[in-house]
Amino acid sequence: MASKLKKLFNKSPSAADGSNSSISNSTAEPAPQNATPTTQPTAQQPVSEEPPYDPSLRPRFLIIGAGHRGNAYARAIKSSTNGIVAAVADIHTYKRESLAERYGIPENLCFSDWRDILKPESREIIRSSGGIDGVLICTLDQTHAEIATALIPFGWHVLIEKPLATTYLDCLKIQSAIQSTNVVFAIGHVLRYSPHNRLLHRLLTQDKIVGEIVAIEHKEPIGWYHFSHSYVRGNWHKESESGPSILTKCCHDLDILLWFLCSPQPFDPDDTTTRPDEPSNVYSTGKLTYFHKRNKPQNATNNCITCPESVERACMYSAKKxxxxxxxxxxxxxxxxxxxxxxxPEIEDDPGNFETKTNNLLKRLEEGPYGRCVYDGHNDVVDNQVVVMSWDGDDNDAKDSGRGPKTATLTMTAFTHAICQRKTVIYGTKGELHSDTSWPAAPAAGQTKRPMGQPQTSLHSISFTDPYAQWVSHTPDEADRFSGHGGGDTGLAKAFVSAVEAVKVHGWDVGKAQRVHIGAGIDEAVRAHGMAWCAEDSRASGERKVWASWDAEQREML
Incomplete structure (x- = not known):
């Protein structure tokens, strides 16, 4: 087992699952605008035999939301695909103009409001400028449903950043819109597309390195200051505005668990073996354990910048720190x-010196949400939660079909040093597999500690018939780390662009492009989101939920 695992790990993940090497990222620039592009196969796709094509046919994309996620996907499209970042929409002038300058977007394709795109005159400008083939919706979570349901009928292929929406009913509305329109759909479940997780999926579901999976334990360590930044002070601090933290933080963790256990292969209506094996029951427990007014230090003010120095210096969550x-x-x-x-946001382009930038940052902290005291009680999302999904199994299914009884446990917690460096243990009938994306990489020469954000990933296998535990480690390359999510950001962007390219240039039907390139569809995305809300309902009520019944009840309300 050790030699096999080592051999697979040292290959590119897409080579390990029998396809071309496009899932491993490259920082190289794409071919120039007038060069002849070639099809870029993705990890779901066999080696492509599609011929080079006319550069004028390169797929063109509109980015709606020019923040962190919009920039991440735009960067991946430019560096690793044949796609063109052709248009941008964002209400924030600096963000919109910055992305436009970076990708050479003309002023007439820069929109200050996504609704402007709906106007006939804007559509004519887009058409006369080369058109748009796909849209990436990277705005605030609560705006996804409105934007998606307005634009999908135009026939543009769509990638929506996670979460899909902030209510399950809105997810179902998006599902209905996708199913009634012949478009490629992708969701920002980037964990599916990282080299590490692609290899893990291959080992579990195709090579069956642990036999039949019986149980999975998966941990999402949010990180102590990451949670305070995003879920106490930031955009996801209040459930009524953005949804529960198990959704906004962990819908893609639930997605990869379901990818391993529920729908390891893309659903093909012509192949009954690909039908999803949905969980039977869901149970969850958890609370907002720490970020309460009761834990606020004596004499602390509402803002770290104005807090007495003796109090602020003693607080680990000080915004100054x-x-x-x-x-x-x-x-x-x-x-x-x-x-x-x-x-x-403007700090990189601010022409001021270091002291000027320091003063500007202090002012932002004093006047905005990121300087406020974490104990003031303005937040309500859970900071520690456990979700248990269970499958009863089907005695009528074939032996070794992967449809037997099993469980999956997800632990989400704020109180970790590691930030989003997930750990997973898979228990099977023939062995165990330990997956760890937080192993410390060796420090560089002259360093005594590992730099932050430079982890290794490891897979550690134990066969019941082998007396020795075997493990291998792998340091993500620069492209993977730069991409985000261990290469998952670029992997997803490449899959989406390749699917659009296959439809536009090579005449594939949308269903084939969806299965081969994206590897999942709207049903898988909605299922993962539904699992998050079902878990939250269980947590709030203290009751175990029957998944099929819960889902049916929600759909009746649509």
């Missing part, structure tokens, strides 16, 4: 990326 002094901050880590640029 997180955004200035710690390795995550401007001074401590010379960091102008996340999370600093969430507070101060």
């Amino acid at each position: 997180i955004y200035f002094e710690n390795p995550s901050g401007l001074r401590g880590g010379f960091n102008t990326g996340w999370p600093v640029d969430i507070v101060y």
Whole structure:
């Protein structure tokens, strides 16, 4: 087992699952606009035999929402695909103009409001400028449903950042719109597309390295200051505005668990073996355990910038520490990326000196949400939660079909040093497989500690018939780390562009492009989101939920 695992790990993940190497990222620029593009196969696709094609046919994309996620996908489209970032819409002038300048978008294809795109005159401008083939919706979560249901009828292929929507009913409305329109659909479940998870999926579902899966334990360590930044101070701090944290943070964790256990192969209506094996029951428990007014230090004010120095210096969640002094901050880590640029988006292009930028950042913290006390009670999303999904199994299914009784447990917690470096243990009938994306990489010469954000990933296998545990580790390359989510951001962008390209250039039907390139559809996306809301209902009520009944009840309300 050790030699086999090592051999697979040292191949590109797409080579490991029998396809071309496009899922492994490249920082190289794409062919020039007038060059002849070639089809870029994805990890779901066999080696492509499609011929080169006319550069004028390169797929063109509109980015709606020019924040972190919009920029991540735009960067991946430019660096790793034949796609063109052709248009942008964002209400924030700086973000819109910055993305437009970076990707050479003309002014007439820059929109200050996505609704402007609906106007006949805007549609004519888009048409006369080369058209749009696909849209990436990367706005605030609560706007996804309105934008998607307005634009899908235009026939543009669509990628929607996770979560799909902030209510299950809105997810079902998007599902209905997708199913009634012949378009490619992708969701920002980027964990499916990282090299590490692609290999893990191959080992479990095709090579069956642990036999039949009996149980999975999956941990999502959000990270102590990441949670305070995003879920106490940030956009996802209140359930009524953005949804529960098990949805906004972990819908793609639930998705990969369902990918392993429920729908390991893309559903093909002509192949009954691909029908999903849906969970039987869902149970969840958890609370907002720590970020309460009762834990607010005596004499603390509502804002870290105005807080008495003796109180502020003793608080680990001090905004001064997180955004200035710690390795995550401007001074401590010379960091102008996340999370600093969430507070101060213009920091990279600010012409001022270091002191000017410091003063501007302090002002943002004093006046905005990211400087407020984490104990003030303005947040209500859960900071520690466990979800258990169980499958009763079907005695009528064939032996070794993967449809036997099993369980999957997801633990989401804020209180970790690691930030989103997930750990998974899979227990099977023939062995165990341990997956860890937080192994410390060796420090560089002259360093005594590993730099932040430079983990290794590891797979550690134990066969019941082998007396020795075997493991291999792998350091993600620069492209994977730059991409985000261990290469998942670029992997998803490449899959989406390749699917659109297959339909537009090579004449594939949408269903084939969806299965071969994306590897999942709207049904899988909605199922993962439904699982999050079902778990939240279970947590709130303290009751176990029967998944089929819960889902049917929700759909009746549509």
